[in-house]
Amino acid sequence: xIYQCVPNLSEGxxxxxxxxxxxxxxxxxxxxxxxxxADADHNRSxxxxxxxxxxxxxxxxxxxxxxxxxxxxxxxxxVHPRIGAVDVVPFAPLFGAPMQSAAELCRxxxxxxxxxxxxxxxxxxxNAADEKRSRLxxxxxxxWEALQGRDLTDDER
Numbered sequence: 297x298i299y300q301c302v303p304n305l306s307e308g309x310x311x312x313x314x315x316x317x318x319x320x321x322x323x324x325x326x327x328x329x330x331x332x333x334a335d336a337d338h339n340r341s342x343x344x345x346x347x348x349x350x351x352x353x354x355x356x357x358x359x360x361x362x363x364x365x366x367x368x369x370x371x372x373x374x375v376h377p378r379i380g381a382v383d384v385v386p387f388a389p390l391f392g393a394p395m396q397s398a399a400e401l402c403r404x405x406x407x408x409x410x411x412x413x414x415x416x417x418x419x420x421x422x423n424a425a426d427e428k429r430s431r432l433x434x435x436x437x438x439x440w441e442a443l444q445g446r447d448l449t450d451d452e453r
Contacts, residue, residue, distance in 0.1 A: 297393035299401060301327075301345045301352045303359055303385040306372050308334040308341045313366045318343070320358050326351020339373060340383070346390065349401050356385055356405045360413050380415065399423050 321329045327347030334341040367381035389398040406417040
């Protein structure tokens, strides 16, 4: 089955950083980077990938590796609400793949990201644990700064 993954990064001003991320994603077997764009005012970029499950999971891991090296959220400024260097990583089924399989792929990728990078992963939309958490605006409330120094295991986070 083939899926689309459209990660959004909290970086839209560093052309060299974005080029390095794009090059790293382009080198992943089983995934193809088909586009990326950046917005300097929002300080945000959007990458569009298509591929099979293993390829996209590898691409997501590569994305987090690059973000960890290149994006410093302590210095990040932009008008778009965000909660991390890698802000959202939505998956969508293509070519008749069922939505449920895209949701499962999302969860598989999230577990790997959490285990390797030790960052919290929040699910929104159809993957959310409850209705309140399904709204991305709820999860982003207060932005990245609101997460600093908080117990991320409390009911709100």
